[in-house]
Amino acid sequence: MGDTAENRRVNEEHDFISSGLGYVLHPTITRSLEDSRGSNSEKLRVADVSQGDQFSATASLPFSPQETIVDQITFQSVIKPGSIPPESRGIYDVVCIRLLHASLEIDQWDEAMQNLVALLKPGAWLQWVDWDPMTARIATVKPGAPDGILRGLLSDYADAMRAAKVGNTYRIANAMRPNLEELDSDMYTIDPSVELSKIIASGAISYLQQNGKYTSAEAQDVGIKTEQEIDQAGSLCFFDLWSHIGRKPVC
Incomplete structure (x- = not known):
C-alpha cells in the first residue's frame, strides 16, 4: 500500500472517529479552556500527536483559527528518550493523541507519557483517543453471505497484537494516572458501516504487513x-473507541 493510500485511509479513520465522538476536543477540556481564557489574547497552542491529520483544519477545533496554533508532533518524537527540546516543554494548552497505543512497545510507555506530559503547561490538558482493537467484531452480514476472510483477518490482527504485547487500551489510563489529575475515560461505540469496515480491514492489513506477518x-x-467480501456480504x-483525558497538576 502506497503512502498516499495509507494517508487517505488514516484521515478517513480520523473522520469516522470525530463523527463518532461528536467532538475533536472533549467538552470538559473545551469548557476549561473557555473559562481560563477570559480576556487572554494569547493564542491557544495545541499539539497534534497522530498519524495523518486529526484536525482537518484548525476551524474544526472549537476555537477560531485566528486564536489557535496547531503543531504536529510525530510519534517518534514522543517515544525517543530526550526527544522533547527545551523550547517545546511546557508550552501547550492541550496535547491531543490519536491512534498511538498500538505503536508503543511495553518498554516505551513510561518514556512516551513523560514526554507527552512535558509538552503541557501546568494546568493544561491531555486527550488520548484510541480504538480498542481487541474488541473488533462484525455486527451483521447478509444472510448466507461469506465472511470468513474478514473474520480471519481480524483474528490474525488480534493474535499479532497479543504476540507483540500491544493494543491493550487499559494501559492508556494506567499510564496517565501517576502523571495527571481530573482523569476521565469514556467508551464510545461507532455506528458501523461498510466504509468503516473497509478502513478497519485496511488498517489491520497494513499492521500485519508492517510487522512481517504478510508479504507485500x-x-x-x-x-x-476482503474488500470484495465486504461488498458482497455488507x-x-x-471497534470500541475510548477517549481518555487528564490535566497536568498546576504545581
Missing part, C-alpha cells in the same frame, strides 16, 4: 479479497 503480495491479495465491522 499477500497484503495486496488479502486486501482485494459486513459491518467496528
Whole structure:
C-alpha cells in the first residue's frame, strides 16, 4: 500500500472517529479552556500527536483559527528518550493523541507519557483517543453471505497484537494516572458501516504487513479479497473507541 493510500485511509479513520465522538476536543477540556481564557489574547497552542491529520483544519477545533496554533508532533518524537527540546516543554494548552497505543512497545510507555506530559503547561490538558482493537467484531452480514476472510483477518490482527504485547487500551489510563489529575475515560461505540469496515480491514492489513506477518503480495491479495467480501456480504465491522483525558497538576 502506497503512502498516499495509507494517508487517505488514516484521515478517513480520523473522520469516522470525530463523527463518532461528536467532538475533536472533549467538552470538559473545551469548557476549561473557555473559562481560563477570559480576556487572554494569547493564542491557544495545541499539539497534534497522530498519524495523518486529526484536525482537518484548525476551524474544526472549537476555537477560531485566528486564536489557535496547531503543531504536529510525530510519534517518534514522543517515544525517543530526550526527544522533547527545551523550547517545546511546557508550552501547550492541550496535547491531543490519536491512534498511538498500538505503536508503543511495553518498554516505551513510561518514556512516551513523560514526554507527552512535558509538552503541557501546568494546568493544561491531555486527550488520548484510541480504538480498542481487541474488541473488533462484525455486527451483521447478509444472510448466507461469506465472511470468513474478514473474520480471519481480524483474528490474525488480534493474535499479532497479543504476540507483540500491544493494543491493550487499559494501559492508556494506567499510564496517565501517576502523571495527571481530573482523569476521565469514556467508551464510545461507532455506528458501523461498510466504509468503516473497509478502513478497519485496511488498517489491520497494513499492521500485519508492517510487522512481517504478510508479504507485500499477500497484503495486496488479502486486501482485494476482503474488500470484495465486504461488498458482497455488507459486513459491518467496528471497534470500541475510548477517549481518555487528564490535566497536568498546576504545581
